[in-house]
Structures are given as C-alpha cells and as structure tokens.
Amino acid sequence: MNKYLSGAAVAAISFAFVSEAAATEWNVSVWGKRRAFTEHVEKLAELVSEKTNGEFIMNVSYGGLSKNRENLDGISIGAFEMAQFCAGYHPDKNRVITVLELPFLGVENLEQEVAVSAAVYAHPAATEEMAQWNAKLLMTSPMPQYNIVGTGEPRDELAEFEGMRVRATGGLGEAFRAVGGVPTSVTATEAYQAMEGGVVDTVAFAQHAHLSFGTINQADWWTANLNPGTVNCPVVVNIDAYDSLSDSEREALDSSVSESIDHYLANYGELLKKWDSVLEEKGVQKVEIDAAVIEEFRAKAADPAKDAWIADMEAQGLPGQELYDLVVKTLADAKSGS
Structure with a gap:
C-alpha cells in the first residue's frame, strides 16, 4: 500500500469535503404530525431542495426540537432556523399580529386570510416586533374560521355559552368570555386530553385540527356556521440564518413562498370538500346556529374586543388603529377583487 496519496487523490478527497x-442545512420546528396545517412547510422544503440541487436542505421536525409554545424562543x-407558532400562545411576544385574531373580522375564505396576514406581516411594526426575537415573518398558515365541537346536547343558544369551558386562544377566547364562556388556552396537542378529562366542555379548532388532534372523535356535535x-x-x-444564506439560496427560499401557499390552499380545499362525509362517518351532528344568535354574539364580542385591542396597543x-384599519381595507380590497 502506498504510504502517500497522489496529488489527484488528495484533491478529490478535499473537493468531497468542501462540497459536503x-x-x-436548516432545522424546522413544528408540532403534532404532518397535516394540512404544515403542508406549506413541507412544500417549501421540497421546492428549496429542488431549486438548489439538494444544496439547501430543510429538516422538518414534529415536536423533536421544541414545545410549540417555545418555538419563538x-x-x-x-436553536433552529425556522419554526411555526400561533400568536395566541404568547400574545405578549407578538402583539402586532394579534390584530388578525380579533373576533368577527369578516374573513370569508383562506385566500382572504392570506391577504390580510401578508399585509400585517409587511407592516413595519410587525417587522420591528419580530426582530426583537431575531425572527423574520416568512409566511402565514391560513386557517378557516374556527368552530366548536362538544358532547351532549348542542349548545346553539347564547345562554348555553354561560359557564362553558372552551379551549380557545387569543381573540377567540376573549370572544367567548364576552358571552359568559370560560376560555382556556391549552395547546393543540393538549386539547384531546383536556376534552377527555373534562377540563373543557368544548374545543374551538379549524377542521384539520379537529381531525389531527382527535377532538372530532369525542364529539357529538360541531357548529357549522358560528x-x-x-x-x-x-x-x-x-x-441571522436568513442573512447567512447565499444569494441563490435566499432566492430559492423567497421565490418558493407563494407556490408553497398555493399548494397549502389547494390541499386544504380538498379537506373542506370532504368535511361533511367526515362528520357523517364519525356520527357527529352538524349544527347550524340561528342567524339571530350569531348576530347577538357578534354584538357582544366584536366591537368591544376591537376597541379594547386598539386602546391596549396604542397605550403600548x-x-x-392603523393596523386594524389596514386589515379592514385589505379585506375589502380582497373581497372586491382589487
């Protein structure tokens, strides 16, 4: 055996190490399991790898890197380069984007949710607040309007919300509090146990989460239109990780956001199409709330929550007011197609 490697061999080995x-490689912290809520993250990882010929890799971890409430920390x-979190888990850390959680904003579909989120994310106040956590807002995880599942007789009158223990975070929780409910902000991964153990009477989720976290399996009824x-x-x-990317890597990441959101919307649309069959399969009653009850709920929750939020933000x-007006205008533009 030759004691010394040839110059060509050394060069080849060196090139291999340099290439590696x-x-x-980025680590991405999400939670639960792969589901409609994480499809844009998965698509982003796929697109970035394709565009860089495998030279920019995202390792998506479902709970292995952090607890969901600690992702922003x-x-x-x-500790990792990318993460997903929900504003209601720590509203004091992300005050600006909680405007998007105010009750009864009037958002009708996921496309409108994307539009209002993008507008708020681009506002300097949001950029500056997130920078305090060394975080850059990349994209939203658009979800449809929440509805509640429960056991026993359906709660379809406002009086029946009095004393109702409901898993609802952020502005949703405050909306239920306004009509006598008792909100608790247990995380999504804790919701099933909270319902099973009687810690809560009802759980407010989007459709995918009722499926993914099993609350639909305990439910007797689901409110279709609350x-x-x-x-x-x-x-x-x-x-820091974003700034450390090469120009081509940053381009691969930034240019993949829109396509990832489109993939998410298409995937979620398929879930919504089959939702009624899911309810039927699981024996869950679809409850339509009377329009007068919804209007009463809105009157008690919407304006008071909005006014309190604006006053609280201005005091800090x-x-x-500017952020709320931005949401209203963006939503109006989205609805009119302008």
Whole structure:
C-alpha cells in the first residue's frame, strides 16, 4: 500500500469535503404530525431542495426540537432556523399580529386570510416586533374560521355559552368570555386530553385540527356556521440564518413562498370538500346556529374586543388603529377583487 496519496487523490478527497461543507442545512420546528396545517412547510422544503440541487436542505421536525409554545424562543436563540407558532400562545411576544385574531373580522375564505396576514406581516411594526426575537415573518398558515365541537346536547343558544369551558386562544377566547364562556388556552396537542378529562366542555379548532388532534372523535356535535374568528400562525425564520444564506439560496427560499401557499390552499380545499362525509362517518351532528344568535354574539364580542385591542396597543406605543384599519381595507380590497 502506498504510504502517500497522489496529488489527484488528495484533491478529490478535499473537493468531497468542501462540497459536503457547502450544503446548507436548516432545522424546522413544528408540532403534532404532518397535516394540512404544515403542508406549506413541507412544500417549501421540497421546492428549496429542488431549486438548489439538494444544496439547501430543510429538516422538518414534529415536536423533536421544541414545545410549540417555545418555538419563538428557540428562534430567538438560534436553536433552529425556522419554526411555526400561533400568536395566541404568547400574545405578549407578538402583539402586532394579534390584530388578525380579533373576533368577527369578516374573513370569508383562506385566500382572504392570506391577504390580510401578508399585509400585517409587511407592516413595519410587525417587522420591528419580530426582530426583537431575531425572527423574520416568512409566511402565514391560513386557517378557516374556527368552530366548536362538544358532547351532549348542542349548545346553539347564547345562554348555553354561560359557564362553558372552551379551549380557545387569543381573540377567540376573549370572544367567548364576552358571552359568559370560560376560555382556556391549552395547546393543540393538549386539547384531546383536556376534552377527555373534562377540563373543557368544548374545543374551538379549524377542521384539520379537529381531525389531527382527535377532538372530532369525542364529539357529538360541531357548529357549522358560528365562525367567530380564527387564529394566526406564522412561519418565521431566524434573521441571522436568513442573512447567512447565499444569494441563490435566499432566492430559492423567497421565490418558493407563494407556490408553497398555493399548494397549502389547494390541499386544504380538498379537506373542506370532504368535511361533511367526515362528520357523517364519525356520527357527529352538524349544527347550524340561528342567524339571530350569531348576530347577538357578534354584538357582544366584536366591537368591544376591537376597541379594547386598539386602546391596549396604542397605550403600548403600537399603531393599533392603523393596523386594524389596514386589515379592514385589505379585506375589502380582497373581497372586491382589487
């Protein structure tokens, strides 16, 4: 055996090491299991890898890197490069985007949810607040209006919400509190146990989450049209990691966001199409709330929550009125097609 490698062999080995070192690898922290809520993250990872010939890889971890309530903290210290979180888990850390969780905003579909989220994410106040956590807002995780599942007799009158223990976070929780409910902000992964153990009477989720976290399996009924609002769950990246990308890697990432959202919307649309068959299969009653009850709910929850939110933000030096007006205008534009 030759004691020394030839120059060509050394060069080949060196090139192999350099090539391996040149690949960029990001860890992405989400939770639960792969589902409609994470499809844009999965698609983003796929597109980025394709566009960079495998030189920019995203490893998506479902709960292996952090608890869902701690994802923003993990981003801030660089424990991982990308993460998903929901504003209602820690509203004090992401005050600006909680405007998107106000009840009865009037968002009618996922496309409109994408539009209003993008507008708020692009506002300087949102950028500055997230920068405090070394986080850059990349894209939203658009969800339809939340509705509740419960056991026993359906709660379809406002009086029946009095004392109702409901899993609902952020602005949704405050909406139920306004009509006598008792909101609790247990995480999505804890909701099934909370319902099973009687900690809550009802759970407010979007359709995919009722499926993914099993609450639909315990339910006797589901409200089809209560539609009090939704939660806002951004995907963020660590600013230092983003700035460290090469120009081509950054281009691959940025240019893949829109296509990833489109994939998410198409996938979620298929889930919504089959929702009625899911209810039938699981023996869950579809409850239509009377329009007068919904209007009474709106009157008690919408304006008071909005006014309180604006006052609270302004008192903290944030442009609450401006942010709310931005949502209203963006939504109106989206509905008119302008």
